[in-house]
Amino acid sequence: MTETEEAEKDPLFRSTRLRAARERQARREGPPSVARYLAQIGTLGWMIVVPALLALFLGRWIDRSLGTGIFWSAPLLMLGVGLGCWSGWRWMQKP
Known part of the structure; x- marks a missing residue:
């Protein structure tokens, strides 16, 4: 298993990635x-x-x-x- 695949299984890594994606989306779309x-x-x-x-x-x-x-x-x-x-x-x- 590669290091990237192992990192994908880590809940903290997934949570951080999801939060970053939401932040990028919020910047693109502006406030609701x-x-x-x-x-x-x-x-x-x-x-x-x-x-x-x-x-x-x-x-x-x-x-x-x-x-x-x-x-x-x-x-x-x-x-x-x-x-x-x-x-x-x-x-x-x-x-």
């Missing part, structure tokens, strides 16, 4: 517009809200079918919020 920031915030919000609402509706449907109060609604709502936050975090960390 306010509209782009607002679009990102809106997208992130929907990424959290949609799974939470779907899980809540599923929980309510199960609770009504089984007559269990909020036995399924509450945990599924928490699961939906957790899934939405996780997917939003993954989206924000995407290179």
Whole structure:
């Protein structure tokens, strides 16, 4: 294995290379517009809200079918919020 191939496997090397590429791209494109920031915030919000609402509706449907109060609604709502936050975090960390 060559030295370059070994360096490619090093996480610090890859992180540094990715950061340098992002910096070059930012210099070329300039700062993002306010509209782009607002679009990102809106997208992130929907990424959290949609799974939470779907899980809540599923929980309510199960609770009504089984007559269990909020036995399924509450945990599924928490699961939906957790899934939405996780997917939003993954989206924000995407290179």
